Amino acid sequence: MEHSVHVTRCKEYDPNRIRKQVEEHLDLYPKFNDLTGKKVLLKINLLSASDPKKAITTHPVFVKETVLELQERGAKVIIGDSPGGLFNPNSLKKAYEATGMTKIAEETGCELNFNTDSHIEKLPEGKFTKSFNICDYTRNCDLIIAMPKIKTHMFCGLTCASKIMFGVIPGTEKVKYHTRFPSMIDFSKMLLDLTVLSKVDLFLVEGILGMDEKGPSQGNPRDVGLIVSGIEHTSIDLQVSRMVDLDPNKLPIMIAARDLNIIKFDEKIKVTGDGADFKLSPPFKPAKGGALLTDPPRFLRRMSIYLSTNKPVISHKKCIGCGICAENCAGETIKIVNDKAKIRYSNCIRCYCCHELCPHEAVYLSMKESGLMNYVTDLAWNYFIGKEK
Ligand code: SF4
Ligand code: SF4
Structure with missing residues (x-):
């Protein structure tokens, strides 16, 4: 498994600067050099129909510059997610409009996903969960780029690369997973399996404006100033937790990864880019008082x-x-x-x-x-x- 992550510093939503950095990140991954005739899905964080200033969803300037860069490399781009709540064309339309995605589609000619069908997929090698009902939109493409934000999470501690693929579970069906896995650790283990099943080709993390404390939707927007990429989700999350100074011992998503022997907390990660030595000051305030870390009687x-x-x-x-x-x-x-x-x-x-x-x-x-x-x-x-x- 490759424990390497690329980190660049980007303090504001300046389209030119973001475009250059997206180019720098994509150049590192040979799959993304020539995309002629390829359909690329951008799996964004579209948690709810909210204003980008609230730092709940992947910022539209970051998404737009990524779309343009991929199009220049020959790709057809489709943007998708299954937000919380009902998963139908109407709710998607509202979410795309509020988060700035509709405008991006108008300006760039990229597609927005409105397909709400789903299917069962098996994961025999799953460490904790062996099958999932996942959205069809993740399979109607050649390559997947997941684009999470860096936020704290009341249930998993951190929402970034290892949590973003929960959005491939259709709408309200997500509720069933909370019922099935009431402990945060078990829920996080399920998410780690789901991320493997999702077959993401690249994680491109938007950490320009993040969120701490009561994330993922009611916390404080925080200037972080980073773009992070990698192909191994737990390496990214471990490096992000180090950079924003969240203790992995208190993050259920990281504890689950350690318990499943996917990563060790003292793992040496090869970090490249001008943000390799980044440390956020003051650090992120953790999401306190979530549900339990263990599953007692x-x-x-x-x-x-x-x-x-x-x-x-x-x-x-x-x-x-x-x-x-x-x-x-x-x-x-x-x-x-x-x-x-x-x-x-x-x-x-x-x-x-x-x-x-x-x-x-x-x-x-x-x-x-x-x-x-x-x-x-x-x-x-x-x-x-x-x-x-
Ligand atoms: S608490 Fe919020 S989501 Fe629930 S009924 Fe009231 S307004 Fe709607
Ligand atoms: S926190 Fe409690 S009340 Fe709120 S959705 Fe979960 S189970 Fe329901």
């Missing part, structure tokens, strides 16, 4: 969740009752009552899909409102009023 798990993790709380002022959180709730524990979302906490596994996907920032995470009283209240609820699932 149900009773202990529940109690630990209450005592040690942030609780998703609905802001009644901001909630408009659209129901997106309920549709995507892995614990099936959100209901819309009188046009407001209500969470029954006894089944909440702290996947934070509600927090990630609420388009109105009406779900905030709070440690203050967690704790023993909530635990006791929910136990009483279950005992006197309803049974746990």
Whole structure:
């Protein structure tokens, strides 16, 4: 396995500078030298229909300059992702418009994916998961470039190269994976298998503007100033965690990679480019208080969740009752009552899909409102009023 990563410094969304750097990165990978007649998929981060300034999605200037560079090398380019929530042409149209992708397609003539079909693929060599239902759009191309952002993640600790391919699972089906793998480590192991199945040819990471603390959608946009590339996802993520100073021992996605013997935390990575010695100052603030790192018995798990993790709380002022959180709730524990979302906490596994996907920032995470009283209240609820699932 090749533990090498190329890092360049890029502080702003200056098209010329980005174009030169994208060219420098692509030149390192022989597959991308002559793309005559090849169809290249850009698998971007399109988490939600949000303004690029919020640093939630891959920035349109970075995507556009990559499209232009690939077209110059002879490629036909298609942009795609399956965002959270419903996966249909309407929701895709909204997401493409809000994130600047529609404009890119108009200006460059590249294609936007609207195919929402999917199929089952087996992964006999999978270390943890042996088959997935994945979107067809990832297979209607010759080469795949994954374009993640550098963000913290409440569930996996870091979302970058090893997390981006979750977007090949169709829309709301992602929820099932949270239900099947409630522990962060197991979920991360599943993601590592999915990344192998996805057969990405190159990871081209946009770290110009990143996000820390409550990532991937409600954290602080942070000037990072990097473009990173490589072909081995865990090497990229380990190097990124070193550069933004996140401890891999506290990142479930890295712990999963170490436990599966994919990488060691003291692995020597060959880092090239003018950003090889980059160190972010001040460092990223980690995403604190996510779900559990281990999978203890149900009773202990529940109690630990209450005592040690942030609780998703609905802001009644901001909630408009659209129901997106309920549709995507892995614990099936959100209901819309009188046009407001209500969470029954006894089944909440702290996947934070509600927090990630609420388009109105009406779900905030709070440690203050967690704790023993909530635990006791929910136990009483279950005992006197309803049974746990
Ligand atoms: S919390 Fe957000 S996603 Fe859920 S119903 Fe309210 S506005 Fe919609
Ligand atoms: S309430 Fe939110 S955090 Fe809890 S299981 Fe549902 S989506 Fe996940």
